[in-house]
Every structure is written in structure tokens, then in C-alpha cells.
Amino acid sequence: MSDPIIAFDKVKKAYGHFTVINELNFEVQRGEKVTIIGPSGSGKSTVLRILMTLEGINGGVVYVGGEPLWHERLNGSMVPASERHLRKMRTQLGMVFQQFNLFPHMSVLRNLTEAPRVVLGLSKEKARQRAEELLELVGLVDQAHKFPGQLSGGQQQRVGIARALAMRPKIMLFDEPTSALDPELVGEVLNVIRKLAAEHDLTMVMVTHEMRFAREISDRVCFFDKGRIHEQGTPEQLFSQPKEQRTREFLKAVLNG
Amino acid sequence: MLYGFTWDTGHGELAFAISILPILLMGLITTLEAAFLGFFVACVLGMGFAVLRGARSRLVAWPTAVVIEFIRDTPLIAQLFFLYYVLPDYGILFPAFLTGTLALGIQYSAYMSEVYRAGIQAVDRGQREAAKSLDLPPARTFTHVILPQAIPRVIPALGNYLVSIMKDVPVLSVVTVIEMLNAAKIIGDQTFDYLVPLSMVGGIYLILTIVASALVRLVDVKLPKRGISLR
């Protein structure tokens, strides 16, 4: 338990004078499934976005796979990462967005093959094969030639998951993957994520408001508040015996709401 | 006589009109050539400006913005004079028609770059983020993710500029290009009948803009069928 695949070391993130994340320490072990919960604006998305290199940091160091993400080592000192370094690091991560962010002008198949072909240099045939395997996994083989706009929200999000997986990331980041869905479509997306969670090697970090689901698939749940981990533990500990007053209030509010 | 056609002034208005129609249509061809060539230049150059203007490096974006602003804020005719009278001093000698279409293209490229830019900025931020999360290179993201979603949005605006370029072509007459309006004026000069040729030019322009606008609308309706939201 001493070789974390993700490590935040006193990470700071601010927008102007507004500090979103302050001295955050946060570790995720290889293969671990971690869920982040917490009130709106507490910095949950920011943590994922920093990992996906969509947001830079203002202090501290983020490590992915033991290497600094936003820095490079140069003659023994840390310098801000070059675009080249970021590109290399990025390939280890995949992200699923709340709003799916599928490419609307590309077919489902093309959504899944574009990056593997361009970035990984897969042949057309190989990329298609990979895409079809993934569509099988998310239960959408028959939708390969449709466009995202022709699919339901639940189907779109499953495509979103497959698209991220097509790059074979070691770490999957989910930012409220079911929040934009009609209630009756949430289940099909959670089922896909549940299948992924069963994979031993895949590290998962998920922000969600689906408490029951978090409890079921997570190894660990982190309660975020004001850009810090206020309390964390196994789902059992956190949901059944929260120690902190703030955690209890939050859980009471979401579970009754 | 113009373009090898002579006008008939002895048999009434109608005969006169019919006799000068071929001349005006020859002029119309020049007008259309200038408009489409200018439009093409503006489309390409405008995209170039839009890309440079949106560059992350301020060293690129800033001077581009200044150039665009300068082009937008000076009259087309001034740019035309500049190209026509000043460039030859530096050994660059273009035919009048080419100079004219170039001036049109440059003038409109400034407007079009703004249209492109607005279209590019209107593409959801999540698209860039998704592309980045998949590690797609920035150039590929631009050409294969952003542009295909931006272009359909700007088609109507670009089409309006095509119509507007057509109406600006007569400016080329000041550097001796004989487009449709200039042809009508020459006929008037020689027959002392300006009413008929100028009215005909007005009519032809009316038909032209109606047809062009309809075409633009048609393209607009046909194009975004792949679920790209236009708002």
C-alpha cells in the first residue's frame, strides 16, 4: 500500500483570489475504486479536471504513476511540465463527462476509433475491432453507425465510457456520469460502470451523488468539503458511522433529498 | 459597341433593351466571376486570420487583430486604389480584374474571420475538453472536432457576405473593370439613355440576390443534418 498510482501532495488550485483547493493530500492505490462525494462547489470536479490535465495547479505536486503530472524533473529540480510531457501523461487517464461530450458530427463508431487511430496509430481495422469489443461491453453493438443525437442520454453516456476505454487508460475518471440523465436511464449506465469496477487492474475515481451505488462499488469514499477531504473511509465506515458532524449533515441531506 | 454587340436605338425602348441585354449579361459574368473569386479568397484568407487571431501566442494574435481591424476600418475603395496604384511601384503588376477581386477578398476576409471566430467560440467547451482527454493533437482537434461543428453555424452569415460582395463588385469599375454596372454606364454614356440600362441592372441584381439568398437558405437547411445543434 505504498505505491499509489495517484498522489496529490499539498496541491493548491485557485481561480484568481478564490481558492478552490487548498493543500490537498489525496492518494489512490493501483486498482482502487474511489468515490468522491460532497456538496456543490467543494472542488470535486476540479480534482478530476486537474488529473485529466484540463486545469493546471497553483501549488504542490500531483503524481500519476509515480511521475509528477504538472511538472517535469530537470537536473534534479521540478519545472512546469511541457505540452509533450502532459501528452505522455494524459494517455494513462480517461475521463467520462457529466454532459457526455461526444462528438456530435461523428458516428458512434467514429467517436470510438478517432483517437485510437490518430493518437495510438492503430490501423483502421484494428481500431474498429477494438471499438466493436467495447460496444459489446456497453451493450450498443447495434448502434455503431448512428450519430450521438439519435441516441438516448443513457446510450450516449455508455458511448462516452466506451470512447474513454478505447484509449486503454489505467485510470478512469467519472464526473457525475449519471447526473444529466433521466432517472429511468441511470441504471443502464451504472450497470456498465459496475462491470468495469469488477476489473481488478483498472483504477477508478468517481464523483457521484448516487450514494447507494457508491456504497456498492467503492473501496473507499472521500467526503469533500471546501477543497479538502473532510472525512474518508470504507463505504461502511463513512455511510454507517460518519465521525464528523459535517459529514453526517451532508449524508442526511442527500439521503433524504 | 461593346463586347462586339451593337445597340439598337431606332426601334423603341423594348428593342433597345433587348439589344443591350447580351452586353449586360457579359458584364454579369464578370460581376459573378469577381464575386465568387473574391468570396473564395475571403473564405480562405478569413479562415487564416481567424486561426492566427485565436492563436495562444499573443505575438501572433495581437498583430493579426490589428491587421483585421485596419482592413475593416478602411474603405474598400481605398484598399483598391492602394493595390492598383501603389503595388506597381514595387514591381507587382496585376491585371485590373485580379487586383479588384483581391481587394474584395481582402476586405471581406476581415469580416469573415470574425464570423469564423464567433462560430469557433460557439462550439461547446466540452468538445475541446473531450478531445484533450483523448489526447487528440490540437491541430487535429481543430480540423476534425471544432471546425466541422463551427462551419455549419456560420454558413448563413457567410452566404450573406457572398450576396454583399456581389453588390460591391461595381466598385471595381473605378479601376476600369467592366462589370455589369460599368457596362450599363458606358451604354448610357453613348446612347444618352441611362434609364433603360440602369433599370435593367437593378432588375438583374434583384433576381441575383433573391436567387443567391435562396441558395444560401437551401444549403443551410440541407447541411446540418448530423445532429449539430445550431444554438
Ligand SMILES: Nc1ncnc2c1ncn2[C@@H]1O[C@H](COP(=O)(O)OP(=O)(O)OP(=O)(O)O)[C@@H](O)[C@H]1O
Ligand atoms: N473556470 C472557473 N473559474 C472560476 N471559478 C471556477 C471555475 N471552475 C470552477 N470554479 C469554482 O470552483 C469551485 C469548485 O468547483 P467544482 O466544479 O470543482 O465543484 P464541484 O464540487 O464539482 O461542484 P458540483 O457538485 O456543483 O459539480 C466552485 O465554487 C466553482 O464556482
Ligand SMILES: [Mg+2]
Ligand atoms: Mg462538479
